[in-house]
Amino acid sequence: MDFSLSEEHLMVQRMVREFAQKEISPTIREYDRKHQMHPLALPRMAELGILGICIPVRYGGQGFDYLTLALVCEELERVDTSLRVIMSVHVGLNSLALLQWGTEEQKQRFLVPQAKGERYAAYALTEPGAGSDAAAIRTTARREGDVYVLNGEKMWISLANHAHNFLIIAVTDPDARPRYRGFSAFIVQREMKGVTTGDIKGKLGVRAGSTGWISLQDVEVPVENRLGEEGEGFYIAMSCLDNGRYTVAAGATGLIRACLEESVAYANERHTFGRPLADHQLIKQKIAQMSLWYDTARLLVWRAGWLKNQGIRNTRETSMAKWYATEMSVRAALEAVQIHGAYGYSDEYNVERYLRNSKGATIYEGTSEIQQLILAGYALGQRRDKPLRCELPAYDPESWRSEARADSG
Amino acid sequence: MSGVFVWIEQFKGEPALVSWQALGVGRKLADEIGEPLIALVFGQNVGELAQKAIHYGADEALVADDQTLAAFRVEPYAALVTKLIEERSPRFMLAGATTRGRDLMGTVAGQVGAGLLSDVIGLDVIDGNLQATRPIYAGKLLSKEVAEGDFQMATIRNRAFPTPDPDESRTGTITQVEPVMAEDEITVKVEGVEEAVGEVSLTDANIIVSGGRGVGGPEGFEPVRELAEVLGGAVGASRAAVDAGWIPYAHQVGQTGKVVSPDLYIAAGISGAIQHLAGMRTSKVIVAVNKDPEAPIFSVARYGIVNDLFKVLPALTKAFKEKLGR
């Protein structure tokens, strides 16, 4: 067993840390206050290649492994959750789905520009009436010759107002039973007629992140934009979550680290009762707990990353990492605010933002309750992974870095 | 022959203050080893400077007055210093650790193979060798170092040593020396200097008023400037303020900026990151103005005011105007 990071991992980690600290950190508070995306977030992440970090070089990416994706997410959320959310939707939920399920032609058409950061990507499963109960979606896709006609409304979609490509799950066979066997996945482009989007305001946290809705009115989507086979939509959607949740979990470890680092700094600096806070036992306890949460969350994430690198199914392990890391990030943020006292309650310090940002992750991409049902299902033998027609490919450094085009999808 | 050399730096005939401080240190060293203190004065029309060097403690001044030496350039200066070292075999040589002093001394040390202690803040002769205290890791640590060999060199940090009082009754020998290089042998040409006008140099300043993240923007430096002006001081800044683009880099104090040591350092809206403290902790009196009573800057300060700098600085400007009658 080897828990050490490679030189390459460390260099990527440092580079992304430097970017986030230097370009985002000094001004993120302002944008969070204004409910605005940081103007540098998307363009700079695109320009630097972060948006294609774990996509093979021949598909326009940077050719690093899945563990690198986690390290990048940790560094980004160390500064602000909104940065990691970009990775979750653009890479985790969308680009990796193209890598897993896409035909070679689809990879060239959609994955390459996404990995290069020329086009931004989002993922749309959730609807006003379908959250945890994903099988309840109502968006329809009716086949008419060479096109599908999509109608419906998607809600709580990150980057809805910024993305160029949307991965949309819609019902192609309303008569299928169980219902989810009648779903299919489509790559919808913003420029298609009938696509409108908007932002949702009034969120508790991730205020520098863009979350919105997508409305589809008689949108004609060519058949070649269908990802996977007809009826595979639900399986695709669930496999996307294996990757999206992984990035959420990795980001949450970054949020725990943010709480820990800033609490440690504050505890050493601030004096009460004639001693630094750090010398009080109840403060020590909080710091010890945060350290435990951070290490545990990170180990769970790294294990999931290792499985992904090996090409082994990791729904269970990813779910566990996501449940644990996000719940502990909420607790770490609560403790961080507590350690900072009244200052922690004001936006002069970062920890109040961390607290507001932490909560969403226990809800999106599968609530903590859903994760518990999944885990219990595995433990009780009620749930078993079935092989998918297309699995997420194992990380192979040679193939990931070769410039040559693959022979087939 | 023997002695202690001190290079007297000048710009357009104006001596660098640190050169007099170096003469003060040189005087002490020369007395300890019982040898003469010799000032090296190079430039054009610098005769008066040679006389001043004697007043500040030199026994002799070696003066090279030539067009090729008018503006400082390493090549002709180092060549001449090297020749004088060969002729006089001095024991030690000192200069200020300025941009020019560092260039000159580093080059000469390479040329003659001498040990060089650079940017020292303490200097003594122990068993006939120079022993120095010098900051390392940008002042986070100090290093005690010793030189060896027949000829030893040191550059001294500006304001780390007192400026001696000149004694106009002192007399000494003034000896003319000739430059070594002709203009056509010198590859480096100075085409001009664009002088920063009306600003007090940070490293020379007795008083520095600095602003940090707390000033909030370029216009936030206005009250900082006003206070600096009434005190006749220079304007400094933390890295955060420089990185944010509120003020040019030339004002940055700290590990990757200038290391300063004024009599009075007023830090406004500066939290006191370790890199900043490294650049100003040797100031004689530090005043911290910050809204956050926990800011680390207070741990190095002599006086603190926990309040909004936009209230405190104008009030201070007003108070000093009244008290100093300016």
Added chain:
Amino acid sequence: MHVVVFTKSTPDTAAKVEVDANGNVTWGDSPLVVNPWDEYAAEEALQLKEKQGANTTVIAVGPEMDNDALKHCVAMGIQEAVRVWDDALEGSDSLGQAKALAAAIKKMGDVDMIITGKEAVDVNSDAVILQAARFLGWPVLSFVAKIVEIDPATGAIKVERLVEEGRETVSAKLPAVVTVVKEINEPRYPSFIGIRKAAKLKIPVWSRAESGRARSEVEAGAAKTKVLEKFPPPPREGEVEIIPSDDVEEAARILAEKLIEEKVV
């Protein structure tokens, strides 16, 4: 044109640097980084590569820890890296290291410019580069805030230097040594493609023999300066006196009086 960046690894500037019980300098678990000033030098070299087609190499004279700095520069885009080291250099002073550097530059043969930061933050000195310039017989353009122009045909170089009084414009002829200040540029981050290259790079180590210097010239015994002891600066004496500022005007008056009394104003 061949531009060589001279660098070394130093602890991160945010690191808390301390001396341990054995007198060695430690910086906790803070990472080693490229000497911060040298990042500007590497950036400038890369701009010369992009604008003038210069070949770029990065060099360090030091132990294995300097690989961090070398690899960072390669990840930024510098093409080649070399480290000069052998046990004879252990404990050497700036003169010994300068000799080793100069010898390595001579060995490369075609170098037009060595570019580096204005000083190394760990030792607070630029002695090595200045002395190496002397051993090479090259002019030094120090504290450069802008390279105004380089004529590759004639080797003429014009720069602006940051000196105490302002900005000095100086011209010289290559080959030359250039040291830079922060104002010169905004260094780029390492690129991912650069990281991939740097991570698998085996940096060649040139020993003293390969750089053609006798052991006696560079080893510790030949050093003309020695470090006796490293220690933390004495803490500043006395506690801070907080002047109550419910009435700001009054607080300002009190502070002004105190400062005038202390004769610092």
